[in-house]
Amino acid sequence: MSDDLISIEVDGKKLQGRQGDMLIEVTxxxxxxxxxxxxxxxxSVAANCRMCLxxxxxxxxxLPACAxxxxxxxxxxxxxxxxxxxxxxxxxxxxxxxxxxxxxxxQGGECELQDVAMGYGDGVGQYSETKRVVKDKDIGPLVAxxxxxxxxxxxxxxxxxxxxxxxxxxxxxxxEHMEIGTYVAKAVSSEISGNIIDLCPxxxxxxxxxxxxxxPWELAQQAxxxxxxxxxxxxxxxxxxGAVMRVVPRENEAVNEVWLSDRDRFSYLAIQHPERLASxxxxxxAGWREASWEEALELAAKGLKAAGxxxxxxxxxxxxxxxxxxxxxxxxxxxxxxxxxxxxxxDFRDQDALPxxxxxxHDVAELEQRQAVLLIGSHIRHEQPLLAQRLRKAAxxxxxxxxxxxxxxxxxxxxxxxxxxxxAGMVSELAGVxxxxxxxxxxxxxAALVKSAVVDARHQAIxxxxxxxxxxxxxxxxxxxxxxxxxxxxxxxxAIAQHSGASLGELASAGNSAGAWLAGAxxxxxxxxxxxxxxxxxxxxxxxxxxxxxxxxxxxxxxxxLYGQAALDSLQQSGFNVVLTPFVTDAMRSYAHVILPxxxxxxxxxxxxxxxxxxxxxRAVARPxxxxxxxxxxxxxxxxxxxxxxxxxxxxEDVRDELREACKxxxxxxxxxxxxxxxxxxxxxxxxxxxxxxxxxxxxxxxRRASALQDTAEAQAAQHVRLHPQEIVxxxxxxGERARVSCGERQVQMTVQVDDALPAxxxxxxxGTQTSALLGDxxxxxxxxxxxxxxxxxx
Amino acid sequence: MNEQERARKIALxxxxxxxxxxxxxxxYPADQRMSALLAALRAAQHQNHGFLTTDLMDxxxxxxxxxxxxxxxxxxxxxxxxxxxxxxxxxxxxTNISCWLMGSERIxxxxxxxxxxxxxxxxxxxxxxLKCEEECLAACDGGPMMQVDHVYYERLTPEIVDQILDxxxxxxxx
Numbered sequence: 011m012s013d014d015l016i017s018i019e020v021d022g023k024k025l026q027g028r029q030g031d032m033l034i035e036v037t038x039x040x041x042x043x044x045x046x047x048x049x050x051x052x053x054s055v056a057a058n059c060r061m062c063l064x065x066x067x068x069x070x071x072x073l074p075a076c077a078x079x080x081x082x083x084x085x086x087x088x089x090x091x092x093x094x095x096x097x098x099x100x101x102x103x104x105x106x107x108x109x110x111x112x113x114x115x116x117q118g119g120e121c122e123l124q125d126v127a128m129g130y131g132d133g134v135g136q137y138s139e140t141k142r143v144v145k146d147k148d149i150g151p152l153v154a155x156x157x158x159x160x161x162x163x164x165x166x167x168x169x170x171x172x173x174x175x176x177x178x179x180x181x182x183x184x185x186e187h188m189e190i191g192t193y194v195a196k197a198v199s200s201e202i203s204g205n206i207i208d209l210c211p212x213x214x215x216x217x218x219x220x221x222x223x224x225x226p227w228e229l230a231q232q233a234x235x236x237x238x239x240x241x242x243x244x245x246x247x248x249x250x251x252g253a254v255m256r257v258v259p260r261e262n263e264a265v266n267e268v269w270l271s272d273r274d275r276f277s278y279l280a281i282q283h284p285e286r287l288a289s290x291x292x293x294x295x296a297g298w299r300e301a302s303w304e305e306a307l308e309l310a311a312k313g314l315k316a317a318g319x320x321x322x323x324x325x326x327x328x329x330x331x332x333x334x335x336x337x338x339x340x341x342x343x344x345x346x347x348x349x350x351x352x353x354x355x356x357d358f359r360d361q362d363a364l365p366x367x368x369x370x371x372h373d374v375a376e377l378e379q380r381q382a383v384l385l386i387g388s389h390i391r392h393e394q395p396l397l398a399q400r401l402r403k404a405a406x407x408x409x410x411x412x413x414x415x416x417x418x419x420x421x422x423x424x425x426x427x428x429x430x431x432x433x434a435g436m437v438s439e440l441a442g443v444x445x446x447x448x449x450x451x452x453x454x455x456x457a458a459l460v461k462s463a464v465v466d467a468r469h470q471a472i473x474x475x476x477x478x479x480x481x482x483x484x485x486x487x488x489x490x491x492x493x494x495x496x497x498x499x500x501x502x503x504x505a506i507a508q509h510s511g512a513s514l515g516e517l518a519s520a521g522n523s524a525g526a527w528l529a530g531a532x533x534x535x536x537x538x539x540x541x542x543x544x545x546x547x548x549x550x551x552x553x554x555x556x557x558x559x560x561x562x563x564x565x566x567x568x569x570x571x572l573y574g575q576a577a578l579d580s581l582q583q584s585g586f587n588v589v590l591t592p593f594v595t596d597a598m599r600s601y602a603h604v605i606l607p608x609x610x611x612x613x614x615x616x617x618x619x620x621x622x623x624x625x626x627x628x629r630a631v632a633r634p635x636x637x638x639x640x641x642x643x644x645x646x647x648x649x650x651x652x653x654x655x656x657x658x659x660x661x662x663e664d665v666r667d668e669l670r671e672a673c674k675x676x677x678x679x680x681x682x683x684x685x686x687x688x689x690x691x692x693x694x695x696x697x698x699x700x701x702x703x704x705x706x707x708x709x710x711x712x713x714r715r716a717s718a719l720q721d722t723a724e725a726q727a728a729q730h731v732r733l734h735p736q737e738i739v740x741x742x743x744x745x746g747e748r749a750r751v752s753c754g755e756r757q758v759q760m761t762v763q764v765d766d767a768l769p770a771x772x773x774x775x776x777x778g779t780q781t782s783a784l785l786g787d788x789x790x791x792x793x794x795x796x797x798x799x800x801x802x803x804x805x
Numbered sequence: 806m807n808e809q810e811r812a813r814k815i816a817l818x819x820x821x822x823x824x825x826x827x828x829x830x831x832x833y834p835a836d837q838r839m840s841a842l843l844a845a846l847r848a849a850q851h852q853n854h855g856f857l858t859t860d861l862m863d864x865x866x867x868x869x870x871x872x873x874x875x876x877x878x879x880x881x882x883x884x885x886x887x888x889x890x891x892x893x894x895x896x897x898x899x900t901n902i903s904c905w906l907m908g909s910e911r912i913x914x915x916x917x918x919x920x921x922x923x924x925x926x927x928x929x930x931x932x933x934x935l936k937c938e939e940e941c942l943a944a945c946d947g948g949p950m951m952q953v954d955h956v957y958y959e960r961l962t963p964e965i966v967d968q969i970l971d972x973x974x975x976x977x978x979x
Contacts, residue, residue, distance in 0.1 A: 182881040
């Protein structure tokens with residue numbers, strides 16, 4: 011509406027803004043620069059640094075542009091003598107206690123304080139007394155602190171409060187004694203904490219892992235995409251001599267806004283990991299030896315060809331679209347349809363009824379417009395940290411958000427309902443919500459579920475919230491995708507969405523969990539989503555049976571799948587295993603016959619399709635490690651050596667374009683059109699239900715090797731078994747002590763941790779750790795105390 | 806923090822403190838529990854004979870449902886709160902300009918000598934805490950002045966100070 015527009019004049023230039031806009035928003039939009047430290051457009055206005063003081067006609071004193079709403083006819087001067095005097099004075103005060111340690115400061119060269127001091131400060135300050143010193147805090151392995159440099163802009167404090175929803179940093183003391191910190195010694199635990207590094211305008215908060223390793227002017231900035239969750243965050247990799255020195259967010263309002271999760275920010279640390287494989291390796295009588303690419307590839311091709319239709323191909327869901335497409339092309343070229351990327355799924359019953367790819371149901375940004383949301387089986391803060399941040403925005407704007415999960419998981423806002431019901435309770439709770447919607451015309455199996463459902467106030471509340479909202483969404487997350495009754499959860503989710511008028515969506519877990527479907531990296535669908543006449547084995551079937559040959563692309567099956575040790579056992583039985591991998595492990599040496607070094611995501615060009623179906627491409631930005639090659643090239647050469655048709659690609663773009671052509675008629679949908687009866691689960695009263703998602707920092711081979719992420723308290727805690735305190739008492743365990751966790755023959759020792767959010771009869775053990783891998787995909791476990799050793803001296 | 810730990814911390818607040826906090830909470834809208842923070846911390850400090858511990862600040866934060874750091878921020882900002890162990894009776898002598906002109910230095914010296922401690926210290930028996938007061942205590946017309954346990958005493962002389970402190974000691978049974 012044009013009458014909402016307000017005309018102002020800044021430095022003689024006529025500008026327009028809307029009622030309620032702050033002056034700095036209008037000048038920023040017009041490209042007029044006003045210096046600032048505390049103002050950030052994603053955070054609330056604090057107006058405490060005073061750097062943005064400007065002269066406003068008829069105002070007796072200069073006013074902070076960040077906290078001055080515009081008004082009709084306002085005349086502003088940003089460079090008048092009065093404004094300049096105010097800015098200079100502010101700068102002088104800010105520098106009183108700021109150390110002159112720029113030469114040893116990591117922020118030097120990209121410091122807002124340096125820049126603004128250069129642009130707006132005076133050459134000399136009048137202050138000659140001693141400067142204050144503030145003790146540094148240890149706030150964890152990701153963020154380094156130099157609190158003497160802090161200018162108290164409180165951006166980091168407001169970020170924790172307003173964006174991350176975990177308020178851990180604060181300002182304690184006042185005046186000269188004011189400090190930013192946690193007061194009590196503790197690590198900042200938010201999964202998006204690294205953003206305070208970017209927000210800090212000075213060198214008080216810097217990236218700990220890359221500290222003192224470069225100067226900003228030595229770096230070249232290259233655009234890239236993060237592959238660790240379904241969002242595909244846009245980022246910049248900062249490169250020196252072909253190596254990734256650090257990662258920062260690349261602004262894209264439609265995807266990650268200006269943020270980056272810690273996982274996406276620090277995963278690059280794994281690129282230089284000592285386990286990187288330098289050259290192709292082949293198995294010989296006496297063990298392993300290095301081989302030339304020609305020799306290794308010919309050997310691999312020979313083995314794969316001999317397997318033919320018996321070939322099993324498993325590819326990581328964070329592989330590029332091109333790798334996924336070529337892996338299926340090689341597999342199908344050999345007459346096999348056994349290809350899958352769904353390594354963390356148990357139930358495949360509904361695969362033929364599913365739409366062309368998992369889809370959010372709308373654009374990413376629309377998530378924050380939802381007025382009611384039901385998340386089914388999703389630890390969204392761990393699975394999709396920045397989608398969780400969008401969800402929080404919706405909740406703060408009044409959306410009623412509910413969760414039905416195996417355990418009541420910690421959220422960053424007050425949910426309407428946060429149910430923790432164990433794996434076994436998921437179906438009945440969803441049936442309760444569906445029954446509360448009083449649906450008619452249900453399919454037979456759903457009608458039976460609804461009939462037997464016990465509806466209580468919680469179900470009523472969730473149902474009412476979805477039904478009364480204009481824009482409601484029902485989403486399925488990774489915990490549901492790993493559920494043994496996934497097909498039933500999906501159809502219940504669809505029915506709830508349908509009968510409440512909500513949209514239905516799936517939170518695709520990894521960078522290409524959606525793209526893999528388009529690329530045909532599933533055993534029942536061709537590239538572009540067409541049904542495959544020849545249906546192959548799914549990931550679970552492949553991982554539980556020996557094959558004549560296996561092709562693994564970027565997969566460490568014991569950690570990347572739910573099957574753990576069982577996956578290794580079946581691979582060891584297989585006739586011939588070719589492994590394309592950036593890292594080589596002892597486990598690989600135990601089952602592989604040929605190991606080919608592939609590069610990581612930073613070293614290859616490729617495309618990722620995110621949860622909303624957005625294709626995002628990147629070029630190779632880092633120099634490949636030693637002899638490692640992009641996997642798409644390795645697969646192309648394998649195709650050539652196998653004499654398969656259609657492997658004449660010159661670039662990854664050619665591969666992408668061929669797939670894009672196959673996808674040109676793809677219509678995104680979330681509709682499932684067949685129904686499935688729930689599995690009969692025999693309640694096992696003797697043992698505990700094992701629940702748990704993939705540990706935050708164990709999602710893929712890269713993240714698992716990012717040293718700083720592994721040093722976080724979160725990664726350490728993922729090694730433990732978590733139990734309700736009553737369960738600990740019942741089992742005669744002691745919190746903090748080791749216990750024996752077993753499933754049949756398999757046993758491991760883990761530390762017991764108290765978690766009162768867990769339902770009775772359940773134990774939370776994260777997937778993706780070396781210890782939990784030994785338990786395989788066990789859904790029921792036993793836990794016993796370890797017999798305490800007798801102290802010989804006392805005895 | 807698990808439920809046991811939360812319960813343990815909240816249980817640190819005495820019934821009187823909880824009643825006091827509830828009294829203040831009743832004055833604010835139900836969704837503005839942070840508003841009672843200042844009064845709640847004061848009650849907790851009173852319960853603990855003059856200073857707050859981290860556990861007590863946590864207890865207040867948990868009781869009100871605000872982040873712990875919010876309690877630390879408020880407790881460290883206001884000079885009426887002590888976050889380190891101090892003596893039971895707090896003595897603050899104003900040394901700001903009006904009181905200083907009226908001879909507050911003499912009063913400080915007298916109290917220091919009487920108690921055998923310097924400003925900022927507590928007596929070894931834990932009875933008195935001589936606070937290092939940095940701000941004007943807002944009784945300029947009555948300088949020199951001091952606060953003993955937040956009660957104002959004005960127009961002080963060393964003799965009046967002795968009477969006041971004798972009375973405090975007597976009340977404690979010394």
